[in-house]
Amino acid sequence: GEDVEQSLFLSVREGDSSVINCTYTDSSSTYLYWYKQEPGAGLQLLTYIFSNMDMKQDQRLTVLLNKKDKHLSLRIADTQTGDSAIYFCAHEFLGGYNKLIFGAGTRLAVHP
């Protein structure tokens, strides 16, 4: 997406925490999303955060939202090899399109 930026690659050791970052330009979204794409598969909604929240925790996942800086992050605690995937940040486009704007995706590689 032209207005959602993510770094393309992240490598972590198994058991460490992973932090995937995203910046966006459109601040009008009601929700912001993290989707996960496993090899050879379509995207799956991983988690989302309401735009008036700063943080959301869901088991090993923590989403942080800094609205002032338009920065969204996804932290995965105790990263496992099964977490290896591409992670996409996304927000809604509210200009009558009914669509999501996706970042280019961050490929997370987990090594022993």
Next chain:
Amino acid sequence: NAGVTQTPKFRVLKTGQSMTLLCAQDMNHEYMYWYRQDPGMGLRLIHYSVGEGTTAKGEVPDGYNVSRLKKQNFLLGLESAAPSQTSVYFCASRSEGGVYEQYFGPGTRLTVT
């Protein structure tokens, strides 16, 4: 429920050939989408539909046509394939309102030579 299914899974076309990709969903969703995924570019919206009998253009509609004759099906057509259309195509659907949880199909890998 099968969710969102796509056929075919893989296809190789020669330049100038035509084909239709089929997407089907069994969740009674109103909205359906076609995306293409290219390395380093994320997902780009080709066309979408907000209900049976409706279609609309997305970000990259040129060279593609769509039809939504039945609520559960969304077809993507390539009339004259070009090498630039080599990509992985994903279909998605979602229900109206609330959280934008789009349900994705497994994808179709298309190569145009």
